[in-house]
Amino acid sequence: MAAIASVPLSFNNGVGSARCPPPTTSPAKVAGWTVLGGFLPSVVVTALGTPAATAIDMTDPQTALEGTLPGWFTPLFLLALGVGTVAINAMTSYSSGPALQSVGVKIDRSISVVVHGVLAVALTPYALLVSDFLETVGNVLRLTVVLLGPGTTIYATGIPLRRNRYDGLALTDETPDSTY
Numbered sequence: 001m002a003a004i005a006s007v008p009l010s011f012n013n014g015v016g017s018a019r020c021p022p023p024t025t026s027p028a029k030v031a032g033w034t035v036l037g038g039f040l041p042s043v044v045v046t047a048l049g050t051p052a053a054t055a056i057d058m059t060d061p062q063t064a065l066e067g068t069l070p071g072w073f074t075p076l077f078l079l080a081l082g083v084g085t086v087a088i089n090a091m092t093s094y095s096s097g098p099a100l101q102s103v104g105v106k107i108d109r110s111i112s113v114v115v116h117g118v119l120a121v122a123l124t125p126y127a128l129l130v131s132d133f134l135e136t137v138g139n140v141l142r143l144t145v146v147l148l149g150p151g152t153t154i155y156a157t158g159i160p161l162r163r164n165r166y167d168g169l170a171l172t173d174e175t176p177d178s179t180y
Contacts, residue, residue: 089120104174
């Protein structure tokens, strides 16, 4: 259940598909469909996950889940979980190149996908077999809050102060003399 619940916290389909619309697309439509694409899957997954999480003992969800599901469904559930995990990470890998490039790492997009995949494959057995999985998920969520909270605050404060006017060329200036 923790793995399923983490999907809406990861890369979201609706947001990613709005990156490169045709130039004639209305900005209101891009914003509307982006919000809907991010909001709707999160609501559906949360609506399904909440009752499911209350039906099992969350101190040991893997074992409790086996007692809740019929025996024939367990392998199908694990297969769906595996396929879903690969699919969500494929989209995340797609974005890892631009994300790394945006923070100044000089790496080709294709190489970044390979590096991302190798790291994910290497860290998954550790997360599942060595560490306490739920504690690891909790630590990642705490780290996300610690990193994204201040960054989002700075960005949200900057919008009204700058009246949402930015110099696009200056944003790409990575020198110490940059305006930004």
